[in-house]
Amino acid sequence: MSESTGRPSVAEGTGGVGVVPEAAGAGLEVVDASVEFAGRRVVDRVSFGVRPGRILGLVGESGSGKTSLARAIVGSVPLATGRVRLGGMELGRRRSSAERRAVQLVQQDPFASLNPLLTVGQVLDELLRTSSSRGRAARRERAAELVALVDLPADALARYPREFSGGQRQRIAIARALAVEPRVLVADEPTSSLDVSVQRTVLDVLAGLGRRMRLATLLISHDLSVINAVCDEVAVLRAGVVVEHAPSERFFRHPEHPYSRALLEAVPRLPGRR
Amino acid sequence: MTGTGRLAVDDLRVAGETELLHGISLAVAPGEAVGVVGESGSGKSLTLRAVMGLLPRGLRVSGGRIRVDGTAAMVFQDPLSFLDPLARVGSQVAEVCRTVHRGSPRASRTRALELLESVRLPDAAVLARRYPHQLSGGQRQRVLIALALAREPDLLLCDEPTTALDVTVQREVLDLIARLRAERGLSVLFVSHDLAVVAQVCERVVVMREGRVVDGGATVDLVTRPTSDDVRALVDAVLPLPVLAGGSDE
Numbered sequence: 020m021s022e023s024t025g026r027p028s029v030a031e032g033t034g035g036v037g038v039v040p041e042a043a044g045a046g047l048e049v050v051d052a053s054v055e056f057a058g059r060r061v062v063d064r065v066s067f068g069v070r071p072g073r074i075l076g077l078v079g080e081s082g083s084g085k086t087s088l089a090r091a092i093v094g095s096v097p098l099a100t101g102r103v104r105l106g107g108m109e110l111g112r113r114r115s116s117a118e119r120r121a122v123q124l125v126q127q128d129p130f131a132s133l134n135p136l137l138t139v140g141q142v143l144d145e146l147l148r149t150s151s152s153r154g155r156a157a158r159r160e161r162a163a164e165l166v167a168l169v170d171l172p173a174d175a176l177a178r179y180p181r182e183f184s185g186g187q188r189q190r191i192a193i194a195r196a197l198a199v200e201p202r203v204l205v206a207d208e209p210t211s212s213l214d215v216s217v218q219r220t221v222l223d224v225l226a227g228l229g230r231r232m233r234l235a236t237l238l239i240s241h242d243l244s245v246i247n248a249v250c251d252e253v254a255v256l257r258a259g260v261v262v263e264h265a266p267s268e269r270f271f272r273h274p275e276h277p278y279s280r281a282l283l284e285a286v287p288r289l290p291g292r293r
Numbered sequence: 294m295t296g297t298g299r300l301a302v303d304d305l306r307v308a309g310e311t312e313l314l315h316g317i318s319l320a321v322a323p324g325e326a327v328g329v330v331g332e333s334g335s336g337k338s339l340t341l342r343a344v345m346g347l348l349p350r351g352l353r354v355s356g357g358r359i360r361v362d363g364t365a366a367m368v369f370q371d372p373l374s375f376l377d378p379l380a381r382v383g384s385q386v387a388e389v390c391r392t393v394h395r396g397s398p399r400a401s402r403t404r405a406l407e408l409l410e411s412v413r414l415p416d417a418a419v420l421a422r423r424y425p426h427q428l429s430g431g432q433r434q435r436v437l438i439a440l441a442l443a444r445e446p447d448l449l450l451c452d453e454p455t456t457a458l459d460v461t462v463q464r465e466v467l468d469l470i471a472r473l474r475a476e477r478g479l480s481v482l483f484v485s486h487d488l489a490v491v492a493q494v495c496e497r498v499v500v501m502r503e504g505r506v507v508d509g510g511a512t513v514d515l516v517t518r519p520t521s522d523d524v525r526a527l528v529d530a531v532l533p534l535p536v537l538a539g540g541s542d543e
Contacts, residue, residue, distance in 0.1 A: 080459035081430065185333075214486050215530040216332050241459055244532035271535040283537050285464035287489040289528065291517040 046070040046235035047092070047122075047203045051101035054087045054259075061087045063259040064100060069235040071202070074226055076250030076267070077239045078282065084259040085239045089207045092237065093124045105202060120150055123196035125225070127208040130188055133180040139166065139191055140176035146198040165194040169224050186217030190224055197228065204229055204236045210245055222249050243286055247271055255279050296324030296478030298363035298447030300344065306356035307336075307343050314339055315504045316357065321448065326474060326481035328491030328512065330527055331501035337484045340501070341367070341452050344482070363447025363480075366440075370453040372433035375440075376425040382436045383409065383421025389443035408439040412469055431462035438469065449473070451483045455490060467493045488527040492516060500524055 047069045054062040062084040069075045079085040090096040092103055094114040103110045103122075110118050126132050134142060143162040147153055153161060166175050169190035180188055189209055196204060206225055210218040226249035229236035240246055246253055247267060254264040255276065263276040274280045300321040307314040314336050321327045329337045342348050344359055345367050369375050377385055386405035390396070394404065409417040412435040425433055434454060441449060451470070455463040471494060473479050485491045491498055492512050500508040500515075500523050508521045519525045 080461060214333050215488075215532075216486070216526065219530065219532065243460070244534050247534050248532050272538045274537075280537070282460060283534070285461045286534060287463070287467070287487070287493045288534060289489050289516045289531055290492055290513050 045106055046073070047237065048104040048107075049088075049092060049101070050104065052088065052091060052098050052103065053100040054084065054091045054096060055099040056087070060099065061259050062091065062256075065256070065259075065261050066101070067254055067261065067264060069203070069237055071233040071235050072230050073252070074229055074236040074238055074250045076246030076253045077237060077256055078241065078243055078246050078253060079239075079256035080241055080282075082258070083256045085256050086207055088256070089124065089205050089237070089239055092203075092205055093122050094119060095124075120199040121201050122203040122205065123199065123201040125189075125192050125196050125204065125206040125209050128212050130180060130185075132192055133188060133195075135180055138177055138179055139194075142191075142195060143176070143198050146195060150199040161198075165198055168197065168228060169194045170220070184217070185213045186221055189213065189221045193221075193225055193228070197232070202234060204234045205239070206236065207239045208241065209238070211240065211242065218245065219248065225249070243271075243282060255282070296447060296474075296480050298365070298449075298480035299323050299361075300365075300448055300480065300482060301360040302340070302344065302357070303360075304357035305340065305343060305354065305359060307339055307348065307352055308355040309352045312355065313352065313504050314343070317501075317504075317506055318357075319499050319506065319509075321480050321482050323447075323480055324474070324478050325497065326470075326483060326495040328495035328498040329482065329484045329501060330486065330488050330491050330498055332486060334503070335501040336504040337486075337501050338452055339504075341450050341482065341484050345450060361448060364444055365448040365450055366442070366444040366446035367450040367452065368434075368437055368441050368454045370456050372430075372437040373425060375437060376433065378425055381422050381424060382428065382433075386421075386436065386439050386443050389440055393444055405439075405443070408442050409436065411442070412436075412439045413465070414439070429462075431458055431465065434458060434462075434466055435469070438466070438473075442473070446479065448480045448482070451481065453485050454483075456485070456487075463490070470494055487531070488516065489531045500527065 050066050052062060052065045053060055065088060067075060077085055091098050094110060097112060105121055140162055143165055144158050147158040147161055162176060163173055166173060171187060171190055183191065209225060210221050213221060222245060238250055250267055252266050253270040254261050257278050263279045274283055302317055302319050305314055305317040306312060317340050329340060331337045343354055383405055386408055387401040390404040391401040406417055406421060409421055414420055414432060414435045420428060420432060455466050458466060470481065474481060483491060483494050495512055498509060498512050498515055499506055502523055507523045515524050516528060519528055
């Protein structure tokens with residue numbers, strides 16, 4: 020861990036930080052996006068870009084619209100205005116199955132999103148069967164690779180979700196998202212149902228794989244120390260509007276918006292820690 | 294204001310089919326705030342439940358002593374599971390006031406409103422007429438604290454009271470607990486998995502693992518000079534943040 024910046028180091032991904040959405044043509048672009056529910060606008064003309072191998076942290080409190088925005092990006096709720104582009108191509112209103120696979124969501128509660136009746140191996144095999152042309156042996160091999168990628172032992176494949184701890188389940192959810200070879204990972208509060216003691220492992224797995232596999236990753240959290248741990252840039256969402264978007268190095272020391280500062284000042288910090 | 298609430302737990306054992314708490318000893322002096330930290334499964338919440346006499350079915354106190362001087366009240370992590378979904382929050386607080394003070398319905402309602410205002414529930418008179426599901430998470434947690442205060446406690450037992458809250462709301466609730474300590478001399482036992490949160494409220498910390506107390510001491514000492522692997526792990530688990538430059542205007 021680097022004491023000077025207070026940020027744990029994650030291998031690779033040391034390129035320059037770009038904030039301009041246009042520069043993100045190769046990754047995920049959200050342009051002028053709005054989301055409405057029952058006529059009420061919960062996300063209002065939000066724009067940002069995430070390049071492959073980079074991680075953008077989207078921070079917001081409850082009611083900020085961050086989960087609605089996540090859903091719009093993965094295509095499960097429609098946009099009221101604007102568009103979502105991937106590699107310069109607009110993702111349609113009705114997404115093709117390839118488009119759906121390309122943008123994967125990792126949710127807060129890993130247990131709720133895993134079928135309790137299937138082993139991890141069965142879950143992964145089913146996804147690999149429908150998303151690739153691999154034969155049975157190749158699928159088994161890939162499933163073993165995926166489990167290894169998220170730092171779980173090989174025997175995890177034969178076990179059921181209930182046999183794992185919360186942190187392990189969240190790593191299974193990450194393996195499942197990666198199984199369909201996405202280009203974008205949207206992680207919505209991936210660690211907020213976990214003990215602080217296992218947060219870091221899950222974040223390291225998420226960030227390390229995102230960078231290695233050149234995914235454009237959007238990490239959504241209400242917790243700024245989670246964002247600080249892995250993100251290259253930070254966007255602050257308040258009442259559906261991005262009020263600040265800056266490189267992490269600048270944001271955590273010199274936030275510009277008063278709301279960003281209020282958020283940073285509210286985080287409980289350990290007394291006497293450098 | 295000097296406190297009167299005091300808690301002494303001595304060699305507490307709790308068992309179901311097997312023993313889960315293996316001799317817990319801890320104490321809260323009048324006016325003191327003590328934190329209990331540990332991972333899930335360390336037994337910290339179970340200790341708190343044993344103190345309140347609210348052990349889950351099938352578990353019993355199998356040894357040791359619990360002594361509470363003064364009235365104790367508890368604040369839980371999830372207010373929704375504790376509040377009556379079918380009653381307006383103001384009447385729920387008034388109901389408790391009524392059983393404690395045996396006053397008239399009108400006096401109880403007035404007292405309830407005072408309490409809701411004292412926990413800084415915004416628009417208390419309006420929100421008191423709402424049902425739990427019509428309030429935000431932070432508002433519900435304030436109602437729960439008001440409900441605990443309605444028992445006129447000397448000792449406040451808190452079980453992860455801010456874990457489900459937004460960070461700015463968490464800050465407000467932690468500040469509220471600090472203010473109540475200063476104003477009412479409340480003694481506090483505060484359970485959390487997050488050492489940074491505990492450090493905001495408590496001057497002393499007890500560290501638990503696998504049903505045992507494994508370390509403890511003054512919060513600042515523990516955090517700045519951890520002497521055991523258990524404490525080091527808890528300190529390391531708090532993700533660091535860079536120091537924020539400047540005040541509002543320098």
